[in-house]
Amino acid sequence: MSRKQPQSTPHADVPVATRTGSPGWRDPRLWVGVVLVAGSVVAGARIMAGADDxxxxxxxxxxxxxxxxxxxxxxxxxxxxxxxxxxxxxxxxxxxxxxxxxxxxxxxxxxxxxxxxxxxxEPTEEAVAVSLAVATEDVPTDLVRGSRVDVWVVGEDRGRRAGAELVLEDVLVLDAPVVSDSFATATSRQLVLEVPTADDGPLAEVLAASGDDRVRVVGRA
CATH class of the missing domain: 3.90.1210.10 (Antifreeze-like/N-acetylneuraminic acid synthase C-terminal domain)
Structure with a gap:
């Protein structure tokens, strides 16, 4: 007796595996990646160059x-x-x-x-701190502590043609209190100047002139 060979049953459709190919040079994703890498390199180079500066x-x-x-x-x-x-x-x-x-x-x-x-x-000569009251109109408004100034003295006649003499040159302002709004009508402003004591003549002249409003203060640039 002959045996019947078993018949194969049909199987469901099985998807065929496909191999993913390498992206070609026309793939836009490749060019986007190249641009991003190049941009990172350029930005890093600029940062390093900036750090060197x-x-x-x-x-x-x-x-x-x-x-x-x-x-x-x-x-x-x-x-x-x-x-x-x-x-x-x-x-x-x-x-x-x-x-x-x-x-x-x-x-x-x-x-x-x-x-x-x-x-x-550091200054080698001795100096003293001298406080002067100078008319507000004869003091630059932008004077502050640390400014450098020249001090002039007007002649005693104080006429329209009265001359002025440079008595103290390039002296340091140790303090220059700003007149507050409540004292806006003040007629004088206090200045504390560092005056060398090597020659007492100019100092005495300035002190004498400050008593009768003959001192003029000029700021140095």
């Missing part, structure tokens, strides 16, 4: 007053980008060693860069 200079670690001799505690290194080399030369670079006797010729606020023009050697 930063110059470390000294700035004030706190509020400093005129006449103060600077120490290491008064300064903090600050990195700044200067657009012009001449601007960079105006300030004190961290890489240069500071002299031991640098004195401020004007006040500096905390965080303000220290300009080389605001520093000078």
């Amino acid at each position: 930063m110059t470390p200079v000294w700035s004030a670690s706190s509020d400093l007053v005129a006449g103060e001799t600077l120490t290491a505690d008064d300064l903090v290194a600050t990195r700044v980008r200067f657009d012009d080399a001449s601007d960079r030369a105006r300030y004190l670079p961290v890489e240069s060693e500071l002299p031991a006797d640098l004195t401020l010729s004007r006040p500096l606020a905390s965080g303000e860069l220290v300009p080389a023009a605001a520093l000078g050697p």
Whole structure:
């Protein structure tokens, strides 16, 4: 007796596996990726180049007053980008060693860069603080503590042709209280000046002239 071979039953349709091909050069996704990578490289290069342009200079670690001799505690290194080399030369670079006797010729606020023009050697001559009352119209309105001024004395006749003599040149303003609104009608303003005592003649002349309103104060640029 012959056996019947079992007949195969039909199977459900099976999806045919397909192989994913590599994206071609025409694939827009490839070009988007290239642009993103190139942009990252350019941005990184610019950041690195910008970091190289930063110059470390000294700035004030706190509020400093005129006449103060600077120490290491008064300064903090600050990195700044200067657009012009001449601007960079105006300030004190961290890489240069500071002299031991640098004195401020004007006040500096905390965080303000220290300009080389605001520093000078510590004065060797003795000086005294002199308080003067000067007519408000004879004092520049922008005078503040740390300003530098010239002091003139008008002749005793005080006529229209009366001459004026330069008595004190390039002196430091130690204090210059601002007249408040409540005292806006004040006729005089107080100034405290640092006057050298090497020659008593100019000091005596200024003190004598301040008593009869013959002192004129001129701010220096």
